[in-house]
Amino acid sequence: MVKAVKNQPPHHVVIVGGGFGGLYAAKALSRARVKVTLIDKRNFHLFQPLLYQVATGALSPADISSPLRSVLSKSKSTKVLLGEVSDIDPQQQKIFMGGEEIRYDSLILATGAKHSYFGKDHWEEFAPGLKTVEDAIEIRHRIFMAFEAAEKETDPEKRSQWLTFIIVGAGPTGVELAGAIAELAYHTLKDDFRSIDTKETRVLLLEGLDRPLPPFAPELSREAQASLSRLGVNVKTKTLVTSIEDDIVTIKQGDEVTQIAAKTVLWAAGVNASPLGKVLAERTSAECDRAGRVMVEPDLSVKGYPNIFVIGDLAHFAHQNGKPLPGVAPVAMQQGEYVASLIKQQLRGDTKLPLFYYADRGSLAVIGQNSAVVDLGFIKFTGFVAWLFWLLIHIYFLIEFDNKLLVMIQWGWNYFTQNRRARLITGKELLQNVKADHRNKDYTPAQNIQAVM
Amino acid sequence: MVKAVKNQPPHHVVIVGGGFGGLYAAKALSRARVKVTLIDKRNFHLFQPLLYQVATGALSPADISSPLRSVLSKSKSTKVLLGEVSDIDPQQQKIFMGGEEIRYDSLILATGAKHSYFGKDHWEEFAPGLKTVEDAIEIRHRIFMAFEAAEKETDPEKRSQWLTFIIVGAGPTGVELAGAIAELAYHTLKDDFRSIDTKETRVLLLEGLDRPLPPFAPELSREAQASLSRLGVNVKTKTLVTSIEDDIVTIKQGDEVTQIAAKTVLWAAGVNASPLGKVLAERTSAECDRAGRVMVEPDLSVKGYPNIFVIGDLAHFAHQNGKPLPGVAPVAMQQGEYVASLIKQQLRGDTKLPLFYYADRGSLAVIGQNSAVVDLGFIKFTGFVAWLFWLLIHIYFLIEFDNKLLVMIQWGWNYFTQNRRARLITGKELLQNVKADHRNKDYTPAQNIQAVM
Numbered sequence: 001m002v003k004a005v006k007n008q009p010p011h012h013v014v015i016v017g018g019g020f021g022g023l024y025a026a027k028a029l030s031r032a033r034v035k036v037t038l039i040d041k042r043n044f045h046l047f048q049p050l051l052y053q054v055a056t057g058a059l060s061p062a063d064i065s066s067p068l069r070s071v072l073s074k075s076k077s078t079k080v081l082l083g084e085v086s087d088i089d090p091q092q093q094k095i096f097m098g099g100e101e102i103r104y105d106s107l108i109l110a111t112g113a114k115h116s117y118f119g120k121d122h123w124e125e126f127a128p129g130l131k132t133v134e135d136a137i138e139i140r141h142r143i144f145m146a147f148e149a150a151e152k153e154t155d156p157e158k159r160s161q162w163l164t165f166i167i168v169g170a171g172p173t174g175v176e177l178a179g180a181i182a183e184l185a186y187h188t189l190k191d192d193f194r195s196i197d198t199k200e201t202r203v204l205l206l207e208g209l210d211r212p213l214p215p216f217a218p219e220l221s222r223e224a225q226a227s228l229s230r231l232g233v234n235v236k237t238k239t240l241v242t243s244i245e246d247d248i249v250t251i252k253q254g255d256e257v258t259q260i261a262a263k264t265v266l267w268a269a270g271v272n273a274s275p276l277g278k279v280l281a282e283r284t285s286a287e288c289d290r291a292g293r294v295m296v297e298p299d300l301s302v303k304g305y306p307n308i309f310v311i312g313d314l315a316h317f318a319h320q321n322g323k324p325l326p327g328v329a330p331v332a333m334q335q336g337e338y339v340a341s342l343i344k345q346q347l348r349g350d351t352k353l354p355l356f357y358y359a360d361r362g363s364l365a366v367i368g369q370n371s372a373v374v375d376l377g378f379i380k381f382t383g384f385v386a387w388l389f390w391l392l393i394h395i396y397f398l399i400e401f402d403n404k405l406l407v408m409i410q411w412g413w414n415y416f417t418q419n420r421r422a423r424l425i426t427g428k429e430l431l432q433n434v435k436a437d438h439r440n441k442d443y444t445p446a447q448n449i450q451a452v453m
Numbered sequence: 454m455v456k457a458v459k460n461q462p463p464h465h466v467v468i469v470g471g472g473f474g475g476l477y478a479a480k481a482l483s484r485a486r487v488k489v490t491l492i493d494k495r496n497f498h499l500f501q502p503l504l505y506q507v508a509t510g511a512l513s514p515a516d517i518s519s520p521l522r523s524v525l526s527k528s529k530s531t532k533v534l535l536g537e538v539s540d541i542d543p544q545q546q547k548i549f550m551g552g553e554e555i556r557y558d559s560l561i562l563a564t565g566a567k568h569s570y571f572g573k574d575h576w577e578e579f580a581p582g583l584k585t586v587e588d589a590i591e592i593r594h595r596i597f598m599a600f601e602a603a604e605k606e607t608d609p610e611k612r613s614q615w616l617t618f619i620i621v622g623a624g625p626t627g628v629e630l631a632g633a634i635a636e637l638a639y640h641t642l643k644d645d646f647r648s649i650d651t652k653e654t655r656v657l658l659l660e661g662l663d664r665p666l667p668p669f670a671p672e673l674s675r676e677a678q679a680s681l682s683r684l685g686v687n688v689k690t691k692t693l694v695t696s697i698e699d700d701i702v703t704i705k706q707g708d709e710v711t712q713i714a715a716k717t718v719l720w721a722a723g724v725n726a727s728p729l730g731k732v733l734a735e736r737t738s739a740e741c742d743r744a745g746r747v748m749v750e751p752d753l754s755v756k757g758y759p760n761i762f763v764i765g766d767l768a769h770f771a772h773q774n775g776k777p778l779p780g781v782a783p784v785a786m787q788q789g790e791y792v793a794s795l796i797k798q799q800l801r802g803d804t805k806l807p808l809f810y811y812a813d814r815g816s817l818a819v820i821g822q823n824s825a826v827v828d829l830g831f832i833k834f835t836g837f838v839a840w841l842f843w844l845l846i847h848i849y850f851l852i853e854f855d856n857k858l859l860v861m862i863q864w865g866w867n868y869f870t871q872n873r874r875a876r877l878i879t880g881k882e883l884l885q886n887v888k889a890d891h892r893n894k895d896y897t898p899a900q901n902i903q904a905v906m
Contacts, residue, residue: 043597043878060513062875069645070876079647082601082878100605133879144496148535152553192522194532422515423523425496425535426586 010035010077011347014095014104016085016276018045018068020329021110021312024336030075032344037102039095041084043067046133047398049329052173054136056143056180057423061133064398085111085276088283090305106307106343109276109294110336113313113327116272116291123244127166127265130173137426139266143181144425146264147189150196157261163201164262166249168241169269170207171214172365175224177266178205179368182231188420203232204260206239206251208269213365213373215326220373223382227367241269271327273314280310289316293324298355300339309342311335317356325358329397334358366390463488463530464800467548467555469538469729470563471498471521473782474765477789478561483528485797490555492548494537497521499586500851502782505626507589509596509633510876512864514586517851538564538729541736543758559760559796562729562747563789566766566780569725569744576697580619580718583626590879592719596634597878599717600642603649610714616654617715619702621694622722623660624667625818628677630719631658632821635684641873656685657713659692659704661722666818666826668779673826676835680820694722724780726767733763742769746777751808753792762795764788770809778811782850787811819843 011034015022018040026038047064054061072078087096094101115129128138143165150162163185167178185201192198205212205228211221212228212235228235236253243250249260273292281288286302287295293316294302300315302308312332316324325331338356345353362376364386372386381389391412464487468475471493479491500517507514525531540549547554568582581591596618603615616638620631638654645651658665658681664674665681665688681688689706696703702713726745734741739755740748746769747755753768755761765785769777778784791809798806815829817839825839834842844865 043601043876060515060875061879062513062877065877067645067876069642073644076647080645081605083605133877137879148496152534152536189522191526192520192533194529422513423496423520424515424518424586426514426590 011105011343012037012103013106013108013343014039014102015108015110016040016095017110017112017274017312017314018042018080019048019110019112019312019332021112021314021332021336022108023068023071024333025108025110025311025340026072026075026078026336028337028340029343030072030078032340032347034077034343034347036075036078037081037104038068038072038078039081039083039085039097039102040068041082043069043080043082045071048131050394050398051130051133051136052176052180054133054422055130055139055177056184057140057420058180060422061136065133086279088276088280088308090280090284090302090308093307104307106309108309108311108336108339109280109314110310110312110332111274111276111314113271113273113291113293115267116270117267118270120244123267126244126246127168127267129267130177131271140423141425142264143184144423147185147193147196147198148425149263151193152195159196160200160202161247161261162263163196163198164204164260164264165201166204166206166260166262166265168206168244168249168265168267170205170209170212170235170237171268174205174207174266174268175212175228176366176368177268178203178233178235179228179231179366179371182228182233183368184420186232201232203234204262205233205235206241207235207237208240210237212237216363216365216373217375217380220375220380220382224365224367224373227371227373227382231368231371271313277310277314280308284308286310289324291316299342299353300335300356309339311339317358319355320358328363330361331358364390364393464558464796465490465556466559466561466796467492467557468561468563469493469548470565470727470765470767471495471533472501472563472565472765472785474563474565474767474785474789475561476521476524477786478563478764478793479525479528479531479789481790481793482796483525483531485793485800487530487796487800489528489531490534490557491521491525491531492534492536492538492550492555493521494535495521496533496535498524501584503847503851504583504586504589505629505633506864507586507875508583508592508630509637510593510873511633513875514589516864518586539732541729541733541761543733543737543755543761546760557760559762561762561764561789561792562733562767563763563765563785564727564729564767566724566726566744566746568720569723570720571723573697576720579697579699580621580720582720583630584724593875594878595717596637597876600638600646600649600651601878602716604646605648612649613653613655614700614714615716616649616651617657617713617717618654619657619659619713619715619718621659621697621702621718621720623658623665623688623690624721627658627660627719627721628665628681629819629821630721631656631686631688632681632684632819632824635681635686636821637873639685654685655687657715658686658688659694660688660690661693663690665690669816669818669826670828670833673828673833673835677818677820677826680824680826680835684821684824724766730763730767733761737761739763742777744769752795752806753788753809762792764792770811772808773811779816781816783814784811817843817846 013034013036015038023045029036044065044067050064053059068080083097085095085097094103114131117123146162150159153159165181167174182203185198189198212224213221240252242252251258277292277294294310296310296315298319300309313327318324364374366372370384370387372390373382374386374389466487466489468491476498482489497518497520503517506512521533536550538548538550547556567584570576599615603612606612618634620627635656638651642651665677666674693705695705704711730745730747747763749763749768749770751772753762766780771777817827819825823837823840825843826835827839
C-alpha cells in the first residue's frame with residue numbers, strides 16, 4: 001500500500017495491456033492525481049467479441065478497433081507506449097521493455113490470453129485460432145479461398161473437401177464461427193458461383209462435452225443446438241479430436257474413431273494465459289494454474305505484493321464461488337475499474353478497502369440467422385428478440401470509445417439482410433500462398449506462375 | 454470479326470482483370486447473348502482513387518472494395534475465376550492460367566499498371582508505392598509506426614528523422630498522400646502524444662517538373678500549391694531524386710545536390726504497365742511503349758487481331774490528339790463499355806462500327822483540409838466547393854456496385870471533422886518487423902524480446 005506524500009513525483013501506475021481490463025483501468029484513472037503509462041504491443045484496443053465477424057467477412061478490422069491514443073487523448077496524465085514487456089522486477093518496482101526499463105508505484109498486468117492447442121502446437125498450421133486481427137484476416141483468407149478453390153476443382157472428392165469446414169470447440173466463438181460460415185454458404189454466397197452449389201457445403205462443429213455452449217444453462221444449449229441445426233450446422237458432441245493433419249481430422253466418439261477430410265479447420269477450443277503470468281510467478285511467490293493464469297488475492301493483487309495487480313484473462317480469481325471467473329469482457333472491465341478505484345482509495349489513505357466482487361449481469365451468444373441465446377439470470381430468452389438484444393448490447397459497447405454509430409447501423413442492417421461486405425482475400429502472397437500453404441497443397445493453378453495482373 | 458451462328462456454343466468473351474476497365478466491360482456484357490469469363494487474381498474490385506485514404510488511416514480496405522462475385526452475381530452467364538494469366542496463344546485463341554487453358558472468341562486484356570522506379574527497383578524497399586490493398590496497409594503501418602517511434606526516441610536528431618515524411622511525385626496520388634499526412638500530423642494526432650509535438654512534423658513533396666499536378670491547368674496547379682502550403686506541406690518543384698538509401702534521400706535542384714534524412718519515404722512518381730502487355734506483344738506484332746503499354750488500333754484492338762482488345766492503363770491509345778490517354782478510371786470505364794458494345798455489334802453483324810472516342814468530362818484532385826481542384830473544361834474551381842464536388846462524385850461511383858452509402862456518409866463526416874478511424878498498425882510481425890525492416894533499423898526496443906502481450 002502506497003500513500004501520497006506532498007512534493008513527491010506523482011504516483012505512477014503502469015498498466016500492461018490495452019484490452020478490456022487495461023483500458024477500463026486507464027479510463028477510471030484518467031482523472032485521478034496519478035501518472036498512468038499504458039503499454040501495449042498494438043496501437044489499438046480490439047473489441048474481441050466481434051472478431052469472428054471480421055473472420056467471416058462481415059466487418060473490417062477498423063470497425064471493431066479503437067486507437068488507444070485517441071481513446072485516451074483527453075487524459076493528459078496518461079501516456080501510451082507501444083512495446084512488449086518481457087520481464088518484471090518486483091523488488092525494484094520495474095518492468096522491462098526491450099532495452100528500456102520503467103519504474104512503477106503500482107503495476108496492473110492485463111495481457112490476456114491466446115488460443116492454445118493443449119500441447120499440440122503443430123496443429124496450429126492446420127487449424128488456426130482466433131485471437132488477433134491477423135488471425136481473423138488469415139481465417140477470412142482460408143474460408144473465401146476454399147470456395148474459390150472448390151469452384152475451380154474438377155475432382156468431385158476434392159471439391160467436397162474444399163466445401164467441408166470443421167470448427168473445433170462449441171463455446172461462444174465456435175458457435176458464432178460455425179453459424180456465420182453456414183450463413184455464408186447457404187445464403188450470402190448462394191448465387192455467386194457457377195460450377196459449385198455452395199449449398200453442398202458441410203459445416204461440422206465438434207465439442208468434447210455433451211452439448212454446445214457448455215457454460216450456459218442446459219435449456220439454452222438445447223435451443224442453440226436446434227438453431228444451429230436449422231442453419232445447417234452439424235453439431236457433434238462428446239467428440240474428441242485426436243489428430244489434425246494435412247486435410248484430415250481424426251475424431252473419437254466413445255470408442256469409435258472416424259477420419260474426416262476437410263481443407264478448412266478452425267480452432268476454438270482452448271486458451272492459455274499470456275506468458276507474462278509465468279514470468280511474474282517466477283519473480284514472486286505467486287502461483288499459476290494449468291492455463292498459465294496467475295492465482296490472485298481477493299483484492300486482485302499478487303501474494304506478498306499489494307502494489308501488483310493481475311486482471312482479466314491473465315488472472316485466476318476463485319474467491320467468489322470456488323470456480324475461476326470466466327475469461328469474458330465484463331469480468332475484465334469490472335476488474336479494471338475495481339483496481340483503479342482501489343489505487344485511488346489507497347492514495348487517499350483509506351484503510352477499509354473493499355474486496356473484488358464480480359456482478360454477473362448474464363451471458364449471451366449469437367448463433368446467426370438472426371438468432372441468439374441470452375441468459376440474464378432472472379430471465380432466459382432465445383431467437384430473434386435475443387439476437388436484437390445481442391446486437392444492441394454490442395453496438396452500445398462498441399461505440400463507447402469511438403463514434404462508430406453509423407458504421408454499426410450499416411453493419412446491423414447488412415447482418416440482418418445477410419450481406420457481407422468485407423469478403424476480401426488479402427495478404428502478401430495470395431495465390432502463391434495457397435500453394436505454399438500446407439493446408440492447400442492441392443490447389444491447382446500456379447505452377448511457375450508469373451505475376452501478371 | 455466474328456458472327457453468331459445458330460446452334461453453336463455461345464460466343465465466349467474472356468476478360469482479364471477486374472479493375473474499372475474489365476468490370477465495366479463485364480457489366481455491359483451481362484445481358485448480351487455471350488458467355489463471359491472474368492479472371493482476376495483478386496476476388497474484389499478495388500476503387501483505387503480512394504486507396505490513399507486507406508494508406509492514411511481514414512478508410513478500411515473493405516470500404517473501397519466490392520467482391521467481384523457479388524457485383525456480377527445476377528449475370529448468370531458470367532463466370533468469375535480467381536487466377537493469374539501467364540500467357541496467350543492468339544492463333545489458337547487461348548489464354549493460360551497456371552496449368553489451365555481457356556479458349557476465347559474475344560479477349561479483353563485489362564490488367565492495368567503498377568508503380569515503377571524507372572529501373573531503380575532497389576528503391577522499393579525504402580520507398581513503397583501505392584497500388585494494392587497490401588501496399589496501402591504497409592504504408593499505413595510505416596506512417597503510424599513513425600509517430601510511435603518518434604514518441605519513444607530520445608535523440609532529437611533521430612526523432613526529427615522519424616517526423617520527416619518525403620513523398621516523391623506530385624501527381625494526384627502524391628498530392629493526396631502529402632495532404633493527408635499533413636492533416637494527420639497537424640490536426641488528427643495533435644493531442645495523442647505526450648513526448649513529441651506532432652506539429653514539428655515535416656512533409657516534403659518532391660516533383661521533377663515545375664509545378665504540382667502537372668496534368669492540370671497551370672492556374673489549378675498554383676491553387677494546389679497554395680493549399681498545400683497552407684496545410685504545411687513543403688512542395689519542392691524542379692527537384693529530381695538521385696538516390697534513395699537507408700534513411701537518406703538525395704535530391705538535385707538545378708546543380709545543387711542536397712541530402713535529406715527521413716525515415717518514411719513514399720513513392721508516387723511513375724507507373725509501368727502489367728507484364729501481360731509485353732507477353733501479348735511477343736505473341737503478336739503489337740508494339741509496346743516505354744511504359745510497357747500496348748499500342749492499340751483506333752477500335753482498341755491489337756494490330757492483326759480484331760478479336761483481342763487492350764483497355765485501361767495497359768493500353769496506349771493515341772488516336773485522339775496524338776498524346777496517349779491518361780491512366781485514370783474514366784478512360785478505363787469508357788473503354789470497357791466501348792469494347793463491350795463493339796463485340797455486341799459484331800455479333801449482330803453490323804458492319805459500320807464506330808471508333809473509340811474518349812469523352813473527357815474533366816479531372817479533379819483532392820488536397821485535403823476540405824480543399825480540392827476541379828477542372829471540368831468549361832469551368833475550373835477550387836476550395837471547399839471543389840472538395841464537396843469531389844466527395845459527391847466519389848461517393849456516387851463508390852456506391853454504384855455496392856450499398857456502402859452509410860459507410861460513405863460516415864466517412865465524409867469523419868473526413869470533414871478530420872477524424873481517422875482506421876489508424877491500425879497491423880501485420881504479422883509488428884514490433885519485430887520494425888526492427889527487421891531496413892527503413893527502421895534505429896527503432897530502439899526489441900532486442901531479444903519475448904512475445905508477451
